[in-house]
Amino acid sequence: MTGSVRVRVPASTANLGPGFDALGMALALHDTVEATVTSGGLKVEVIGEGADEVPADESHLVVRALRTAADALGVELPGLALSCQNVIPHARGLGSSAAAIVAGVAAAYGLAGRPLDEDALQLAAEFEGHADNVAASLFGGLVLAWSQGRRYRAVRLEPHPDVTPVVLVPDTYSATSVTRGLLPGNIPHKDAAFAAGRCALAVHALTARPDLLLPATEDRLHQDYRASAWPDTMRMVRELRANGVPATVSGAGPTVFALPPGGELPAGLDTGGFAVRALPVARSGASIEANGTNSR
Missing domain, CATH: 3.30.70.890 (GHMP kinase, C-terminal domain)
Known part of the structure; x- marks a missing residue:
């Protein structure tokens, strides 16, 4: 596998009051990740939110999600260079972790030349333990999320134009x-x-x-x-x-x-x-x- 992809992922809010672990909404604040396959090793660069706090090694959340998704897709990555531009505030309830997970999964799909699908939601939700935030970041708009056995599911709904967060x-x-x-x-x-x-x-x-x-x-x-x-x-x-x-x-x-x-x-x-x-x-x-x- 060779090449490079750029992914852009929105923030999200979850629950929306009574919809605990069920309702989510994507918000127009985006993190950007560029992933490039290299001949070997790992290089992680972070700019913006969390730049001095998040790890720059294999424990980085985007890296973990990307590698997990790449394994699921049968993609081998001899080396990886990752550049993250973060604008979503961390640990504030705006889905920064979900956005990082979705960015990693989406980057793996992009490197594999595949469009995002229901399995992408499953991969992302398994990291979170619930699907509301990751579904919102994946699909945009308003999402209704649930689980069936070990499978995570979600549907996208169109919010009314007068919904002004x-x-x-x-x-x-x-x-x-x-x-x-x-x-x-x-x-x-x-x-x-x-x-x-x-x-x-x-x-x-x-x-x-x-x-x-x-x-x-x-x-x-x-x-x-x-x-x-x-x-x-x-x-x-x-x-x-x-x-x-x-x-x-x-x-x-x-x-x-x-x-x-x-x-x-x-x-x-x-x-x-x-x-x-x-x-x-x-x-x-x-x-x-x-x-x-x-x-x-």
Whole structure:
């Protein structure tokens, strides 16, 4: 195998309130990875987010995902040079790990000269343990993810044009492994029934009736249980909702994901401690651009 590919992968938000591990949405903030097959060895260059923190060896997440996908595709890589331009904030609930995984899988597919398929989702989701973020980064738009036995599945839905995301990103960090540990093993049946109804309503609101987004994004499954991990985040979520703005914790937090009508937060809202950014839906998912000639 010889050649080079460039992949571009969007950020994502997950859960969207009641859709825990089920709903995801791609956001227009993209990491870019260039992968080149070499005669031997490994070279990893990282620019931007995490440049001084992520490893530059075989433990790098993009490298691990790329090699796993290459093995699954029967592709031999004698050597690899990887250049990563990161703009998605790390450990903020915006799918940076999922984007890295998808970038690695997509790069392997590009080097193999193959289009992304359902097996690409399976490979990516096995790294994450769930499919919502990786499916959003792969397919773009709004995704509904689930599992059947050991298989991960997802469908892409088109968000309504009036869905106008705004994210509020604090300086603090969060880790999925920590926040998942705060979840109870069991929840009351009435809360499960509430979540099922609101998740179904969320799909309808996000695709057809954005005027229903406030009730549709109400959650009883995970946010309150994990509030101790990000108290300022939950304070902002509650304040936004009290002002009529649909708002949730983005993924594992601590970013706040809001869907204000018209894309504007209420005047006078105290957003101190948060960087506010309008972040449109990424309607397209991961893209692969071949550079040079791929051959097997």
